[in-house]
Amino acid sequence: MLHKEQGVTPRPGRNLHVGLATCPTEILEAQKLRYRVFGEEMGARLPSRVPGVDRDLYDAFCDHLIVRDENAGRIVGTYRILSPASAREVGSYYSENEFDLTRLRHLRGRMVEIGRSCIDADYRSGAVITLLWAGLARYMLENNYDYLIGCASISMADGGHAAASLYNRLKDEHLCPLEYRMFPRTPLPLQALRQDLDADTPPLIKGYLRAGAWICGEPAWDPDFNTADLPILLLVSRLDARYAKHFMGNKD
Structure with a gap:
């Protein structure tokens, strides 16, 4: 189990620590942060019926990774993690709502899904x-x-x-081998769109690619979030050596 043992003080007055949420109160606070970012900032149509809370059927099966500013007493970043066992229990990965994952069937016993990544607007440094x-x-x-x-x-x-x-620019260098390809259920209509713009790579995608992740096919359109979603796969064995040293360190 991951505990709140890793921390950093990025600037005076802040004391950040990362770990898994350990109680319903922490999970609720993470869901409220998600609502502020996705619902209020991005204008997403969220499925939760609880005002100010982003919650769906997967939440109860997930681990919730959180970063807390201990000095401010608030959660300032979160990731939702769905383990292989929990994916079997809930019946699917969240990504299967957007992509056909048939070609990854043989990986499912060792495959973790991440999602709902967001950071408080005051902490995006x-x-x-x-x-x-x-x-x-x-x-x-x-x-x-x-x-x-x-x-x-x-x-x-x-x-x-x-x-x-962005997809047109990244696919030549970062597209996965055919055996890992995922197929969008609602594809972004690439041929009807311009593909020659000098589009910036979002920081999160840039981080995935630098770590050694692949893009596993064409983007899907998510109408609820009004986003184009790229399917990402990272093999731990392919993790860039600099990232492995920086993020993993020693197990003990």
């Missing part, structure tokens, strides 16, 4: 995402999981042109 990555890496190492999947979102505020252009 890099320290929180670094701690979240460290927490994820330690979670994978301590539980002997080999594969990490998720959906990396790109805003469609411009109608999807930036997302199509």
Whole structure:
């Protein structure tokens, strides 16, 4: 079990620690943070019926990785983690709502899914995402999981042109081998969109790719979040050596 043992003080007055939520109160606070980011900032249509809370059927089956500012007494970053056993229990990975994962069937016993990544607007300087990555890496190492999947979102505020252009630019260097390909259930209509824009790579996607992750196919359109979602797969065995040293360190 991952405990709140990794920390950093990025600036005076802040004392950040990462770990798994250990009680319903912490999970609720993480869900409220998700609502503020996804619902209020991004305008997503969220499934929860509880005002101010982002919650769906997967939450009860997930581990919730959180970064807390101990001095401020608040959760400032979170990731939702679905283990292989929990995916079997709930009946699917969340990503299967957007992608056909048939080609990953043989990986499911060792494959963890991450999602709902968000950081408080006042803490987006890099320290929180670094701690979240460290927490994820330690979670994978301590539980002997080999594969990490998720959906990396790109805003469609411009109608999807930036997302199509970004995929077109990244696919030649970062597309996975055919045997790991995922197929979108609602594909982004790439041929109807511009693919020649100089679109910036979102920081989270940039981090995945630097760590050694693959893009596993064309983006799906998520109408509830109004995003284009890229399917991501990271093999622990492919984790970039610099990332492995920085985030995993020693198991003990």
